[in-house]
Amino acid sequence: MERISSDNNRRRYGTLTRHVHDTLREGILDGNPAPGEKLPSEAQLIERFNVSRTVVREAIAHLREEGLVDPRRGAGVFVIEPADAVGPALAGIDSNRISSVVEGLEVRTAIEVEAAYLAAARCSPLQEEAIIRCHREIGKLIKERKPTIDADFAFHLAIAEASNNRRFIEILKSLGVEMVPRAALEGPGAVTPNAYLERLHEEHRLIVKAITDRDQMAAREAMRAHLAGSQQRYRSYLNEDTNLS
Incomplete structure:
Protein backbone atom coordinates (compact mmCIF):
# COMPACT_ATOMS: atom_id res chain seq x y z
CA MET A 1 0.00 0.00 0.00
CA ILE A 80 15.00 36.24 -21.76
CA GLU A 81 15.28 36.64 -25.52
CA PRO A 82 15.45 33.37 -27.47
CA ALA A 83 18.99 32.51 -28.50
CA ASP A 84 20.07 33.80 -31.88
CA ALA A 85 19.50 31.37 -34.73
CA VAL A 86 22.35 29.06 -35.49
CA GLY A 87 24.83 30.14 -38.14
CA PRO A 88 24.09 30.80 -41.80
CA ALA A 89 25.68 27.50 -42.83
CA LEU A 90 22.37 25.87 -41.87
CA ALA A 91 20.17 28.59 -43.31
CA GLY A 92 18.08 26.70 -45.81
CA ILE A 93 18.42 24.16 -48.60
CA ASP A 94 19.76 24.89 -52.08
CA SER A 95 16.82 23.83 -54.22
CA ASN A 96 19.00 23.81 -57.33
CA ARG A 97 21.13 20.99 -55.96
CA ILE A 98 19.43 17.70 -55.14
CA SER A 99 22.57 16.74 -53.23
CA SER A 100 21.84 19.69 -50.92
CA VAL A 101 18.43 18.18 -50.17
CA VAL A 102 20.12 14.91 -49.21
CA GLU A 103 22.58 16.80 -47.00
CA GLY A 104 19.65 18.47 -45.28
CA LEU A 105 18.03 15.10 -44.67
CA GLU A 106 21.24 13.80 -43.13
CA VAL A 107 21.35 16.78 -40.75
CA ARG A 108 17.70 16.22 -39.92
CA THR A 109 18.35 12.55 -39.18
CA ALA A 110 21.11 13.44 -36.73
CA ILE A 111 18.76 15.84 -34.94
CA GLU A 112 15.27 14.43 -35.31
CA VAL A 113 15.93 10.81 -34.41
CA GLU A 114 17.11 11.94 -31.00
CA ALA A 115 14.37 14.57 -30.78
CA ALA A 116 11.74 11.87 -31.24
CA TYR A 117 13.44 9.73 -28.58
CA LEU A 118 13.40 12.62 -26.10
CA ALA A 119 9.87 13.67 -27.04
CA ALA A 120 8.61 10.21 -26.07
CA ALA A 121 10.10 10.74 -22.61
CA ARG A 122 9.58 14.46 -22.03
CA CYS A 123 6.58 15.72 -23.94
CA SER A 124 3.86 17.42 -21.94
CA PRO A 125 0.16 16.77 -22.59
CA LEU A 126 -0.06 20.07 -24.50
CA GLN A 127 2.93 19.14 -26.65
CA GLU A 128 1.50 15.70 -27.29
CA GLU A 129 -1.77 17.28 -28.41
CA ALA A 130 0.15 19.59 -30.76
CA ILE A 131 1.86 16.63 -32.45
CA ILE A 132 -1.44 14.79 -32.88
CA ARG A 133 -3.13 17.94 -34.18
CA CYS A 134 -0.38 18.47 -36.77
CA HIS A 135 -0.65 14.86 -37.93
CA ARG A 136 -4.42 15.14 -38.32
CA GLU A 137 -4.04 18.38 -40.25
CA ILE A 138 -1.74 16.67 -42.76
CA GLY A 139 -4.30 13.89 -43.23
CA LYS A 140 -7.04 16.45 -43.77
CA LEU A 141 -5.00 18.30 -46.39
CA ILE A 142 -4.17 15.06 -48.22
CA LYS A 143 -7.87 14.23 -48.49
CA GLU A 144 -8.61 17.73 -49.74
CA ARG A 145 -5.75 17.56 -52.25
CA LYS A 146 -4.20 20.68 -50.77
CA PRO A 147 -0.49 21.42 -50.22
CA THR A 148 0.95 19.69 -47.16
CA ILE A 149 4.47 21.11 -47.06
CA ASP A 150 3.87 23.73 -44.37
CA ALA A 151 1.89 21.23 -42.29
CA ASP A 152 4.71 18.68 -42.66
CA PHE A 153 7.21 21.22 -41.37
CA ALA A 154 4.89 22.08 -38.46
CA PHE A 155 4.64 18.37 -37.58
CA HIS A 156 8.39 17.89 -37.36
CA LEU A 157 8.83 21.16 -35.49
CA ALA A 158 6.19 20.08 -32.95
CA ILE A 159 8.23 16.96 -32.23
CA ALA A 160 11.39 19.01 -31.81
CA GLU A 161 9.53 21.29 -29.38
CA ALA A 162 8.29 18.24 -27.47
CA SER A 163 11.90 17.17 -26.96
CA ASN A 164 12.22 20.28 -24.77
CA ASN A 165 15.69 20.91 -26.19
CA ARG A 166 15.70 24.38 -27.72
CA ARG A 167 18.79 23.63 -29.82
CA PHE A 168 16.82 21.10 -31.87
CA ILE A 169 14.16 23.74 -32.46
CA GLU A 170 16.71 26.35 -33.50
CA ILE A 171 18.35 24.05 -36.03
CA LEU A 172 15.07 23.01 -37.66
CA LYS A 173 13.91 26.61 -37.82
CA SER A 174 17.20 27.63 -39.39
CA LEU A 175 16.69 25.03 -42.12
CA GLY A 176 13.19 26.35 -42.67
CA VAL A 177 10.35 24.80 -44.62
CA GLU A 178 12.90 23.82 -47.29
CA MET A 179 13.86 20.99 -44.93
CA VAL A 180 10.82 19.21 -46.40
CA PRO A 181 12.50 17.87 -49.56
CA ARG A 182 9.55 18.18 -51.91
CA ALA A 183 9.39 21.91 -51.08
CA ALA A 184 12.82 22.30 -52.65
CA LEU A 185 12.41 19.86 -55.51
CA GLU A 186 8.89 20.45 -56.75
CA GLY A 187 8.62 24.20 -56.79
CA PRO A 188 5.45 26.30 -56.41
CA GLY A 189 2.20 24.79 -57.63
CA ALA A 190 3.52 21.27 -58.15
CA VAL A 191 1.23 18.41 -57.13
CA THR A 192 2.68 15.54 -55.13
CA PRO A 193 1.28 12.10 -56.01
CA ASN A 194 -1.32 11.06 -53.46
CA ALA A 195 0.17 7.59 -52.97
CA TYR A 196 3.46 9.20 -51.96
CA LEU A 197 1.74 11.45 -49.43
CA GLU A 198 -0.23 8.56 -47.98
CA ARG A 199 3.01 6.63 -47.48
CA LEU A 200 4.57 9.59 -45.65
CA HIS A 201 1.42 10.00 -43.57
CA GLU A 202 1.63 6.38 -42.44
CA GLU A 203 5.28 6.84 -41.49
CA HIS A 204 4.24 9.89 -39.49
CA ARG A 205 1.49 7.86 -37.79
CA LEU A 206 4.03 5.35 -36.51
CA ILE A 207 6.11 8.19 -35.05
CA VAL A 208 3.05 9.69 -33.34
CA LYS A 209 2.02 6.33 -31.90
CA ALA A 210 5.46 5.68 -30.44
CA ILE A 211 5.61 9.12 -28.84
CA THR A 212 2.10 8.93 -27.38
CA ASP A 213 2.88 5.41 -26.13
CA ARG A 214 5.97 6.89 -24.46
CA ASP A 215 8.05 4.25 -26.24
CA GLN A 216 11.38 5.98 -26.69
CA MET A 217 13.10 3.27 -28.69
CA ALA A 218 10.13 2.86 -31.04
CA ALA A 219 9.97 6.64 -31.53
CA ARG A 220 13.65 6.76 -32.38
CA GLU A 221 13.38 3.90 -34.88
CA ALA A 222 10.16 5.20 -36.46
CA MET A 223 11.78 8.58 -37.10
CA ARG A 224 14.96 6.95 -38.36
CA ALA A 225 12.98 4.76 -40.78
CA HIS A 226 10.99 7.77 -41.99
CA LEU A 227 14.05 9.91 -42.72
CA ALA A 228 16.08 6.99 -44.08
CA GLY A 229 13.25 6.32 -46.52
CA SER A 230 13.28 9.96 -47.56
CA GLN A 231 17.03 9.86 -48.05
CA GLN A 232 16.73 6.77 -50.22
CA ARG A 233 13.97 8.27 -52.34
CA TYR A 234 15.86 11.47 -52.93
CA ARG A 235 19.23 9.82 -53.48
CA SER A 236 17.57 8.00 -56.36
CA TYR A 237 16.86 11.42 -57.80
CA LEU A 238 20.58 11.90 -58.28
CA ASN A 239 20.75 9.03 -60.73
CA GLU A 240 17.28 8.76 -62.20
CA ASP A 241 14.90 11.15 -63.86
CA THR A 242 11.84 9.94 -61.91
CA ASN A 243 8.93 11.56 -60.13
CA LEU A 244 8.11 11.27 -56.45
CA SER A 245 5.88 8.25 -56.92
Whole structure:
Protein backbone atom coordinates (compact mmCIF):
# COMPACT_ATOMS: atom_id res chain seq x y z
CA MET A 1 0.00 0.00 0.00
CA GLU A 2 2.84 2.41 0.85
CA ARG A 3 4.51 1.75 -2.53
CA ILE A 4 1.26 2.44 -4.41
CA SER A 5 0.70 5.63 -2.44
CA SER A 6 4.26 6.78 -3.17
CA ASP A 7 3.86 6.10 -6.90
CA ASN A 8 0.57 8.03 -6.94
CA ASN A 9 2.20 10.97 -5.20
CA ARG A 10 5.05 11.04 -7.72
CA ARG A 11 2.60 10.98 -10.64
CA ARG A 12 0.53 13.77 -9.07
CA TYR A 13 3.67 15.84 -8.43
CA GLY A 14 4.79 15.36 -12.03
CA THR A 15 1.37 16.35 -13.36
CA LEU A 16 1.29 19.53 -11.27
CA THR A 17 4.80 20.47 -12.35
CA ARG A 18 3.93 19.94 -16.02
CA HIS A 19 0.78 22.04 -15.63
CA VAL A 20 2.67 24.98 -14.09
CA HIS A 21 5.50 24.66 -16.60
CA ASP A 22 3.21 24.39 -19.63
CA THR A 23 1.05 27.33 -18.57
CA LEU A 24 4.04 29.60 -17.94
CA ARG A 25 5.78 28.45 -21.10
CA GLU A 26 2.73 29.14 -23.24
CA GLY A 27 2.47 32.63 -21.78
CA ILE A 28 6.15 33.36 -22.39
CA LEU A 29 5.95 32.19 -26.00
CA ASP A 30 2.92 34.48 -26.45
CA GLY A 31 4.94 37.40 -25.07
CA ASN A 32 3.35 37.50 -21.63
CA PRO A 33 5.61 38.33 -19.85
CA ALA A 34 7.77 39.78 -22.63
CA PRO A 35 11.57 39.35 -22.75
CA GLY A 36 13.16 41.48 -20.06
CA GLU A 37 10.13 41.31 -17.80
CA LYS A 38 9.82 39.26 -14.63
CA LEU A 39 7.63 36.29 -13.91
CA PRO A 40 5.30 36.65 -10.93
CA SER A 41 7.05 36.01 -7.62
CA GLU A 42 7.33 32.52 -6.21
CA ALA A 43 4.67 33.33 -3.62
CA GLN A 44 2.32 34.63 -6.31
CA LEU A 45 2.80 31.50 -8.43
CA ILE A 46 2.14 29.26 -5.42
CA GLU A 47 -1.11 31.10 -4.77
CA ARG A 48 -2.09 31.24 -8.46
CA PHE A 49 -1.64 27.52 -9.11
CA ASN A 50 -2.38 26.31 -5.56
CA VAL A 51 0.75 24.16 -5.51
CA SER A 52 3.80 23.75 -3.29
CA ARG A 53 7.03 25.74 -3.49
CA THR A 54 8.79 22.60 -4.76
CA VAL A 55 6.42 22.31 -7.74
CA VAL A 56 6.96 25.96 -8.68
CA ARG A 57 10.74 25.69 -8.40
CA GLU A 58 10.81 22.54 -10.52
CA ALA A 59 8.70 24.19 -13.22
CA ILE A 60 11.02 27.25 -13.22
CA ALA A 61 14.03 24.94 -13.46
CA HIS A 62 12.58 23.36 -16.62
CA LEU A 63 11.96 26.79 -18.13
CA ARG A 64 15.55 27.71 -17.37
CA GLU A 65 16.83 24.54 -19.04
CA GLU A 66 14.84 25.51 -22.14
CA GLY A 67 16.53 28.91 -22.21
CA LEU A 68 13.30 30.82 -21.55
CA VAL A 69 14.04 32.38 -18.18
CA ASP A 70 16.99 33.61 -16.13
CA PRO A 71 16.57 33.36 -12.34
CA ARG A 72 18.60 36.11 -10.66
CA ARG A 73 19.27 35.87 -6.96
CA GLY A 74 17.48 38.58 -5.07
CA ALA A 75 15.92 40.07 -8.21
CA GLY A 76 13.46 37.48 -9.50
CA VAL A 77 13.02 35.30 -12.58
CA PHE A 78 13.37 37.20 -15.84
CA VAL A 79 12.13 36.17 -19.28
CA ILE A 80 15.00 36.24 -21.76
CA GLU A 81 15.28 36.64 -25.52
CA PRO A 82 15.45 33.37 -27.47
CA ALA A 83 18.99 32.51 -28.50
CA ASP A 84 20.07 33.80 -31.88
CA ALA A 85 19.50 31.37 -34.73
CA VAL A 86 22.35 29.06 -35.49
CA GLY A 87 24.83 30.14 -38.14
CA PRO A 88 24.09 30.80 -41.80
CA ALA A 89 25.68 27.50 -42.83
CA LEU A 90 22.37 25.87 -41.87
CA ALA A 91 20.17 28.59 -43.31
CA GLY A 92 18.08 26.70 -45.81
CA ILE A 93 18.42 24.16 -48.60
CA ASP A 94 19.76 24.89 -52.08
CA SER A 95 16.82 23.83 -54.22
CA ASN A 96 19.00 23.81 -57.33
CA ARG A 97 21.13 20.99 -55.96
CA ILE A 98 19.43 17.70 -55.14
CA SER A 99 22.57 16.74 -53.23
CA SER A 100 21.84 19.69 -50.92
CA VAL A 101 18.43 18.18 -50.17
CA VAL A 102 20.12 14.91 -49.21
CA GLU A 103 22.58 16.80 -47.00
CA GLY A 104 19.65 18.47 -45.28
CA LEU A 105 18.03 15.10 -44.67
CA GLU A 106 21.24 13.80 -43.13
CA VAL A 107 21.35 16.78 -40.75
CA ARG A 108 17.70 16.22 -39.92
CA THR A 109 18.35 12.55 -39.18
CA ALA A 110 21.11 13.44 -36.73
CA ILE A 111 18.76 15.84 -34.94
CA GLU A 112 15.27 14.43 -35.31
CA VAL A 113 15.93 10.81 -34.41
CA GLU A 114 17.11 11.94 -31.00
CA ALA A 115 14.37 14.57 -30.78
CA ALA A 116 11.74 11.87 -31.24
CA TYR A 117 13.44 9.73 -28.58
CA LEU A 118 13.40 12.62 -26.10
CA ALA A 119 9.87 13.67 -27.04
CA ALA A 120 8.61 10.21 -26.07
CA ALA A 121 10.10 10.74 -22.61
CA ARG A 122 9.58 14.46 -22.03
CA CYS A 123 6.58 15.72 -23.94
CA SER A 124 3.86 17.42 -21.94
CA PRO A 125 0.16 16.77 -22.59
CA LEU A 126 -0.06 20.07 -24.50
CA GLN A 127 2.93 19.14 -26.65
CA GLU A 128 1.50 15.70 -27.29
CA GLU A 129 -1.77 17.28 -28.41
CA ALA A 130 0.15 19.59 -30.76
CA ILE A 131 1.86 16.63 -32.45
CA ILE A 132 -1.44 14.79 -32.88
CA ARG A 133 -3.13 17.94 -34.18
CA CYS A 134 -0.38 18.47 -36.77
CA HIS A 135 -0.65 14.86 -37.93
CA ARG A 136 -4.42 15.14 -38.32
CA GLU A 137 -4.04 18.38 -40.25
CA ILE A 138 -1.74 16.67 -42.76
CA GLY A 139 -4.30 13.89 -43.23
CA LYS A 140 -7.04 16.45 -43.77
CA LEU A 141 -5.00 18.30 -46.39
CA ILE A 142 -4.17 15.06 -48.22
CA LYS A 143 -7.87 14.23 -48.49
CA GLU A 144 -8.61 17.73 -49.74
CA ARG A 145 -5.75 17.56 -52.25
CA LYS A 146 -4.20 20.68 -50.77
CA PRO A 147 -0.49 21.42 -50.22
CA THR A 148 0.95 19.69 -47.16
CA ILE A 149 4.47 21.11 -47.06
CA ASP A 150 3.87 23.73 -44.37
CA ALA A 151 1.89 21.23 -42.29
CA ASP A 152 4.71 18.68 -42.66
CA PHE A 153 7.21 21.22 -41.37
CA ALA A 154 4.89 22.08 -38.46
CA PHE A 155 4.64 18.37 -37.58
CA HIS A 156 8.39 17.89 -37.36
CA LEU A 157 8.83 21.16 -35.49
CA ALA A 158 6.19 20.08 -32.95
CA ILE A 159 8.23 16.96 -32.23
CA ALA A 160 11.39 19.01 -31.81
CA GLU A 161 9.53 21.29 -29.38
CA ALA A 162 8.29 18.24 -27.47
CA SER A 163 11.90 17.17 -26.96
CA ASN A 164 12.22 20.28 -24.77
CA ASN A 165 15.69 20.91 -26.19
CA ARG A 166 15.70 24.38 -27.72
CA ARG A 167 18.79 23.63 -29.82
CA PHE A 168 16.82 21.10 -31.87
CA ILE A 169 14.16 23.74 -32.46
CA GLU A 170 16.71 26.35 -33.50
CA ILE A 171 18.35 24.05 -36.03
CA LEU A 172 15.07 23.01 -37.66
CA LYS A 173 13.91 26.61 -37.82
CA SER A 174 17.20 27.63 -39.39
CA LEU A 175 16.69 25.03 -42.12
CA GLY A 176 13.19 26.35 -42.67
CA VAL A 177 10.35 24.80 -44.62
CA GLU A 178 12.90 23.82 -47.29
CA MET A 179 13.86 20.99 -44.93
CA VAL A 180 10.82 19.21 -46.40
CA PRO A 181 12.50 17.87 -49.56
CA ARG A 182 9.55 18.18 -51.91
CA ALA A 183 9.39 21.91 -51.08
CA ALA A 184 12.82 22.30 -52.65
CA LEU A 185 12.41 19.86 -55.51
CA GLU A 186 8.89 20.45 -56.75
CA GLY A 187 8.62 24.20 -56.79
CA PRO A 188 5.45 26.30 -56.41
CA GLY A 189 2.20 24.79 -57.63
CA ALA A 190 3.52 21.27 -58.15
CA VAL A 191 1.23 18.41 -57.13
CA THR A 192 2.68 15.54 -55.13
CA PRO A 193 1.28 12.10 -56.01
CA ASN A 194 -1.32 11.06 -53.46
CA ALA A 195 0.17 7.59 -52.97
CA TYR A 196 3.46 9.20 -51.96
CA LEU A 197 1.74 11.45 -49.43
CA GLU A 198 -0.23 8.56 -47.98
CA ARG A 199 3.01 6.63 -47.48
CA LEU A 200 4.57 9.59 -45.65
CA HIS A 201 1.42 10.00 -43.57
CA GLU A 202 1.63 6.38 -42.44
CA GLU A 203 5.28 6.84 -41.49
CA HIS A 204 4.24 9.89 -39.49
CA ARG A 205 1.49 7.86 -37.79
CA LEU A 206 4.03 5.35 -36.51
CA ILE A 207 6.11 8.19 -35.05
CA VAL A 208 3.05 9.69 -33.34
CA LYS A 209 2.02 6.33 -31.90
CA ALA A 210 5.46 5.68 -30.44
CA ILE A 211 5.61 9.12 -28.84
CA THR A 212 2.10 8.93 -27.38
CA ASP A 213 2.88 5.41 -26.13
CA ARG A 214 5.97 6.89 -24.46
CA ASP A 215 8.05 4.25 -26.24
CA GLN A 216 11.38 5.98 -26.69
CA MET A 217 13.10 3.27 -28.69
CA ALA A 218 10.13 2.86 -31.04
CA ALA A 219 9.97 6.64 -31.53
CA ARG A 220 13.65 6.76 -32.38
CA GLU A 221 13.38 3.90 -34.88
CA ALA A 222 10.16 5.20 -36.46
CA MET A 223 11.78 8.58 -37.10
CA ARG A 224 14.96 6.95 -38.36
CA ALA A 225 12.98 4.76 -40.78
CA HIS A 226 10.99 7.77 -41.99
CA LEU A 227 14.05 9.91 -42.72
CA ALA A 228 16.08 6.99 -44.08
CA GLY A 229 13.25 6.32 -46.52
CA SER A 230 13.28 9.96 -47.56
CA GLN A 231 17.03 9.86 -48.05
CA GLN A 232 16.73 6.77 -50.22
CA ARG A 233 13.97 8.27 -52.34
CA TYR A 234 15.86 11.47 -52.93
CA ARG A 235 19.23 9.82 -53.48
CA SER A 236 17.57 8.00 -56.36
CA TYR A 237 16.86 11.42 -57.80
CA LEU A 238 20.58 11.90 -58.28
CA ASN A 239 20.75 9.03 -60.73
CA GLU A 240 17.28 8.76 -62.20
CA ASP A 241 14.90 11.15 -63.86
CA THR A 242 11.84 9.94 -61.91
CA ASN A 243 8.93 11.56 -60.13
CA LEU A 244 8.11 11.27 -56.45
CA SER A 245 5.88 8.25 -56.92
